[in-house]
Amino acid sequence: MKLLATVSNADNFLSSTTTTPYEWWSLIIAALAVFLSIAIPVTQFLVKKFKRLKISIIPFEQTALTMLFNESGSYIKLLICLECKNQDTTIKKIHVNIIRDCDNQSCALEWSTLESIYVNWFGTNTSNRINSVSYARPFKIKADTLEPFIIEFSGNGSIALKDFCINRNKQLQRFIQFSNQKFETPDDICKKYKAASSEYTEMVSELSEYFFWKAGTYTIKIDILHDLNKTTSSKFSFVLSDDESKLLEKNIDSTIFGRLYENTPIPMIFNVVNKPLS
Numbered sequence: 001m002k003l004l005a006t007v008s009n010a011d012n013f014l015s016s017t018t019t020t021p022y023e024w025w026s027l028i029i030a031a032l033a034v035f036l037s038i039a040i041p042v043t044q045f046l047v048k049k050f051k052r053l054k055i056s057i058i059p060f061e062q063t064a065l066t067m068l069f070n071e072s073g074s075y076i077k078l079l080i081c082l083e084c085k086n087q088d089t090t091i092k093k094i095h096v097n098i099i100r101d102c103d104n105q106s107c108a109l110e111w112s113t114l115e116s117i118y119v120n121w122f123g124t125n126t127s128n129r130i131n132s133v134s135y136a137r138p139f140k141i142k143a144d145t146l147e148p149f150i151i152e153f154s155g156n157g158s159i160a161l162k163d164f165c166i167n168r169n170k171q172l173q174r175f176i177q178f179s180n181q182k183f184e185t186p187d188d189i190c191k192k193y194k195a196a197s198s199e200y201t202e203m204v205s206e207l208s209e210y211f212f213w214k215a216g217t218y219t220i221k222i223d224i225l226h227d228l229n230k231t232t233s234s235k236f237s238f239v240l241s242d243d244e245s246k247l248l249e250k251n252i253d254s255t256i257f258g259r260l261y262e263n264t265p266i267p268m269i270f271n272v273v274n275k276p277l278s
Helices: 002-017 021-050 157-178 186-196 199-208 242-249 251-261
Strands: 054-059 065-070 073-085 089-100 105-115 133-135 139-141 145-154 216-226 230-240 273-275
Touching (some): 054 230, 073 089, 073 157, 089 145, 157 186, 157 199, 157 251, 186 251, 230 273
Antiparallel strands (some): 054 073, 089 105, 089 216, 105 133, 105 145
């Protein structure tokens, strides 16, 4: 009897520990769910990690490029969007090289300031425009985003012309004090200085060495240094007409005499030329 009871208890234990098909499938589905909950995020991370970074430069449609000439020499302002795909990236530096196609002369410029694209207007007077400007510095762009920028680029003219500006101020001051002439307006000073002083011709000649904006077709190469010393480059072109070149060339006179008009109701004009990039 004890033997029969023992066998019966063993059968009951085996029957109680035997897994049914339903329980097997439940275990499989649970294990699969755990695997997928781990595998999917890991796969997404790896795909994102090993996807190639792509940076694109998209110029503003109508006024992507502004050309300037003044006491800083020849330089530009760019209005562009930077599109970053697949990965975050840190932009460390941007510089441009502008090549005049007719004679292959070039002008290399480094970014100097970043201007806000947002413009605030105070009151009904549109001259009350306030834009924030900061020094150019590294910045981060998130993956799969598009960021607009207004970037000013400067060259060696901004440093080399400092001595010119100091000497110009001394020469004009000396002419006003010791020329034994009466001057009624800044226009009168300019007219008499041009007629009486050979220094004017010398200053025009010196400034002309820094004037880059001759009529013709130009190629502009934009180099973006990012991440671990990687560089992304893009090339665009633009055409400067003869009239536009002459308009900018008038800034040579404005650079020579502009300081005389600082405290007058109508300051001397510095012309700019805006162009699209293609």
